[in-house]
Amino acid sequence: MGSLLSLSPRQIVISxxxxxxxxxxxxxxxWLRGRATSRLEPAPSAIATSSALGKTALGGPHGPEVASAxxxxxxxxxxxxxxLEVQPSVHTAxxxxxxxxxxxxxxxxxxxxxxxxxxxxxxxxxSVAPAPPAPSVPTxxxxxxxxxTGAASSVAPPAAAQPPARAxxxxxxxARPPTPxxxxxxxxxxxxxxxxxRCAGCHGVSPTRYSRTQWQAFFASGRHDRYEPLGDRVSAxxxxxxxxxxxxxxxxxxxDQGAGVR
Amino acid sequence: MRxxxxxxxxxxxxxxxxxxxxxxAGPAGATPPAPPTVPAPLPLPSYDEQPAAQPQGPRKxxxxxxxxxxxxxxxxDEVEKASALQRxxxxxxxxTIISAYKYHGPSPDGARGPxxxxxxxxxxxxxxxxxxxxxxxxxxxxxxxxxTARLTMFKRFGSNTATPFPQxxxxxxxxxDNGVRFERAWLDWFVTPWLALSVGxxxxxxxxxxxxxxxxxxxxxxxxxxxxxxxxxxxxxxVRLGEHALVRGFYASWAFPRQDDLFSNxxxxxxxxxxxxxxxxxxxxxxxxxxxxxxxxxxxxxxxFRPFSVPIPSPRPAANPTNVPAPFNGGYLFPSALPSxxxxxxxxxxxxxxxxxxxxxxxxxxSGAVGFLNPNDKGISYPLGPNGExxxxxxxxxxxxxxxxxxxxFAGMRYTLPFGEAxxxxxxxxxxxxxxxxxxxSSPTSDLTNKLGNRGxxxxxxxIQPINERLxxxxxxxxxxxxxxxxxxxxxxxxxxxxxxxxxxxxQHLHTLSLLLNATF
Numbered sequence: 001m002g003s004l005l006s007l008s009p010r011q012i013v014i015s016x017x018x019x020x021x022x023x024x025x026x027x028x029x030x031w032l033r034g035r036a037t038s039r040l041e042p043a044p045s046a047i048a049t050s051s052a053l054g055k056t057a058l059g060g061p062h063g064p065e066v067a068s069a070x071x072x073x074x075x076x077x078x079x080x081x082x083x084l085e086v087q088p089s090v091h092t093a094x095x096x097x098x099x100x101x102x103x104x105x106x107x108x109x110x111x112x113x114x115x116x117x118x119x120x121x122x123x124x125x126x127s128v129a130p131a132p133p134a135p136s137v138p139t140x141x142x143x144x145x146x147x148x149t150g151a152a153s154s155v156a157p158p159a160a161a162q163p164p165a166r167a168x169x170x171x172x173x174x175a176r177p178p179t180p181x182x183x184x185x186x187x188x189x190x191x192x193x194x195x196x197x198r199c200a201g202c203h204g205v206s207p208t209r210y211s212r213t214q215w216q217a218f219f220a221s222g223r224h225d226r227y228e229p230l231g232d233r234v235s236a237x238x239x240x241x242x243x244x245x246x247x248x249x250x251x252x253x254x255x256d257q258g259a260g261v262r
Numbered sequence: 263m264r265x266x267x268x269x270x271x272x273x274x275x276x277x278x279x280x281x282x283x284x285x286x287a288g289p290a291g292a293t294p295p296a297p298p299t300v301p302a303p304l305p306l307p308s309y310d311e312q313p314a315a316q317p318q319g320p321r322k323x324x325x326x327x328x329x330x331x332x333x334x335x336x337x338x339d340e341v342e343k344a345s346a347l348q349r350x351x352x353x354x355x356x357x358t359i360i361s362a363y364k365y366h367g368p369s370p371d372g373a374r375g376p377x378x379x380x381x382x383x384x385x386x387x388x389x390x391x392x393x394x395x396x397x398x399x400x401x402x403x404x405x406x407x408x409x410t411a412r413l414t415m416f417k418r419f420g421s422n423t424a425t426p427f428p429q430x431x432x433x434x435x436x437x438x439d440n441g442v443r444f445e446r447a448w449l450d451w452f453v454t455p456w457l458a459l460s461v462g463x464x465x466x467x468x469x470x471x472x473x474x475x476x477x478x479x480x481x482x483x484x485x486x487x488x489x490x491x492x493x494x495x496x497x498x499x500x501v502r503l504g505e506h507a508l509v510r511g512f513y514a515s516w517a518f519p520r521q522d523d524l525f526s527n528x529x530x531x532x533x534x535x536x537x538x539x540x541x542x543x544x545x546x547x548x549x550x551x552x553x554x555x556x557x558x559x560x561x562x563x564x565x566x567f568r569p570f571s572v573p574i575p576s577p578r579p580a581a582n583p584t585n586v587p588a589p590f591n592g593g594y595l596f597p598s599a600l601p602s603x604x605x606x607x608x609x610x611x612x613x614x615x616x617x618x619x620x621x622x623x624x625x626x627x628x629s630g631a632v633g634f635l636n637p638n639d640k641g642i643s644y645p646l647g648p649n650g651e652x653x654x655x656x657x658x659x660x661x662x663x664x665x666x667x668x669x670x671x672f673a674g675m676r677y678t679l680p681f682g683e684a685x686x687x688x689x690x691x692x693x694x695x696x697x698x699x700x701x702x703x704s705s706p707t708s709d710l711t712n713k714l715g716n717r718g719x720x721x722x723x724x725x726i727q728p729i730n731e732r733l734x735x736x737x738x739x740x741x742x743x744x745x746x747x748x749x750x751x752x753x754x755x756x757x758x759x760x761x762x763x764x765x766x767x768x769x770q771h772l773h774t775l776s777l778l779l780n781a782t783f
Binding site for chain 1: 353410448450452458459460464465478479480481482483484498499500508510546550618621683684
């Protein structure tokens with residue numbers, strides 16, 4: 001106590017600052033540890049997202065390597081005893097790949113003993129993406145009429161096979177005019193508004209999806225016609241303005257260079 | 263690329279399912295009710311590195327599709343691998359500048375006449391070629407982590423002569439050799455979607471509104487030029503207040519290491535002067551209404567303005583029979599005593615830019631700053647006494663004045679001519695004024711002048727001619743009328759009246775003509 005009182009005000013201030021810094025460090029450590037612990041909790045959404053992405057099937061830079069290093073657990077009890085199962089900040093999820101005849105192995109993945117492949121991903125790398133569309137399986141057309149059975153078959157000769165009743169095919173929709181093809185011009189401000197009024201109703205538009213050259217090619221080649229022609233809904237001038245906007249904000253366009261700004 | 267990678271396996275799945283379904287359906291028109299048979303799976307090729315064995319017999323049409331798919335996947339794998347390994351995005355800029363100067367003012371060598379006043383000279387430099395390379399780096403290893411940097415080379419044609427005492431804030435802003443230096447290098451950690459922590463050599467050069475003059479579409483720095491235009495190492499905290507506003511705080515700490523540590527044995531010690539600390543903040547607003555509107559309010563405070571080890575021309579230069587150039591000619595004096603502080607300083611500023619007003623092609627900006635100096639009675643001492651005694655000489659600006667408030671104003675406009683569309687010429691004009699004791703954190707631009715740090719008036723007109731979206735030319739003329747000498751410190755009239763005070767009046771002006779060709783890539 002006497003030594004404490006003998007401290008000069010400067011020493012007391014410095015000691016207080018040190019104590020505060022140490023306390024802050026401990027608090028930061030506890031907070032970070034809490035975040036890390038919370039990340040180790042099962043995250044169904046993350047697993048579902050990972051499954052939807054089919055990350056292993058895509059042959060990502062992390063999936064196959066980690067999958068080969070961490071053996072997939074066969075049961076929950078086994079998983080709880082596997083020391084390699086859970087590492088900090090990673091999830092281990094079992095991804096059931098859709099079965100398809102003749103598929104020897106997932107594309108880009110190393111062969112495993114079953115169709116269940118451990119996919120270990122960092123939660124920060126999980127990005128939401130639309131699930132791949134299910135393979136379209138054409139319904140087999142009825143080709144054989146049922147053979148008549150019973151007494152009638154012995155009396156009367158077999159009737160000629162009648163063609164099955166076909167559902168009337170829907171009338172083909174009138175062809176829409178193709179999307180106007182543009183390569184330049186347009187107003188950036190107008191394009192910003194058109195993105196919200198014309199595009200956002202059907203799908204989101206992220207200008208950073210492509211570089212400027214890619215956007216240029218997209219609009220010049222009428223690539224939107226692959227999905228839906230827009231000729232009866234968007235004029236060439238409007239398309240040019242939309243092109244000007246997405247080019248202005250493309251992945252390789254100039255961006256604000258300020259710190260802490262995306 | 264990622265979309266393509268996702269598309270390939272989906273296409274493979276679709277092909278496999280479709281072929282299997284067609285096999286299961288059997289031939290059309292088969293009459294006997296044959297028992298359902300499980301079709302044997304088709305020998306689909308494996309899409310790994312090893313090519314599938316060629317099936318015996320005639321080649322089927324789908325074999326070509328499979329082969330093309332296999333080749334495509336192999337190519338996509340290569341591209342994906344290369345993309346994953348390429349963790350840094352690169353961009354760049356190259357600029358060549360041709361300038362001519364006509365100068366009237368104090369002799370650059372600091373010569374003084376018998377009355378102690380600077381000798382006024384007229385000099386000109388009719389041809390000055392410079393070029394500058396900037397390599398911009400960016401890496402985002404995680405979604406919430408970003409590293410940004412810029413490597414810069416800036417030099418004269420045919421020379422690597424450098425300023426003897428370059429300041430840390432202008433390492434790449436003065437022409438030197440052909441080496442590259444980090445003009446910027448900082449890390450952004452987006453802790454949450456609305457909170458970001460940034461540390462490092464943050465972008466403080468060529469801030470708004472210089473994007474008008476530099477033919478850019480976006481600001482190239484964090485802070486406006488009314489506050490700073492130089493290279494500084496700081497720690498920033500940015501808080502987003504919705505889509506249109508943010509608040510940013512920063513902390514800067516300038517170190518003063520020992521200059522006599524010849525063998526790096528005392529790197530951990532300073533020269534006896536504590537760090538110069540600057541604490542500041544700014545609020546940014548961005549609104550898109552009848553054009554692009556940007557406003558910035560800023561403030562910073564220097565609680566203790568530390569003294570620098572500033573060399574001054576010696577009043578008694580040593581003999582130099584071999585004409586060795588400065589600073590090796592013994593013609594400079596270094597401080598012999600440094601006080602702990604020279605006072606404090608506070609600055610308040612604003613910036614308003616309005617681009618493309620009502621789609622007219624007119625861009626305007628206006629900015630200003632007010633400074634509040636609070637110098638003490640201490641000064642940096644030099645061995646100027648008859649027997650080498652330490653004599654205080656340099657003090658904080660306005661230490662010998664009655665008014666310690668400073669002013670700065672900077673305004674201008676740019677008009678894009680209504681023809682030519684993407685290559686329409688742009689005409690611009692700028693004006694700035696600095697009061698007598700103004701403190702400036704700006705540094706020279708690529709034409710080697712520093713009009714924003716001028717105590718007086720400066721005028722500049724320019725025309726920008728874009729050649730294409732990656733190339734433009736700019737021809738500019740500037741006139742810098744300097745009324746008072748600049749710098750943080752000056753010879754206080756309280757110590758040595760002969761020098762005219764901390765900001766003595768000068769008769770100085772500079773005409774500059776510049777033509778530059780700038781390419782981005």
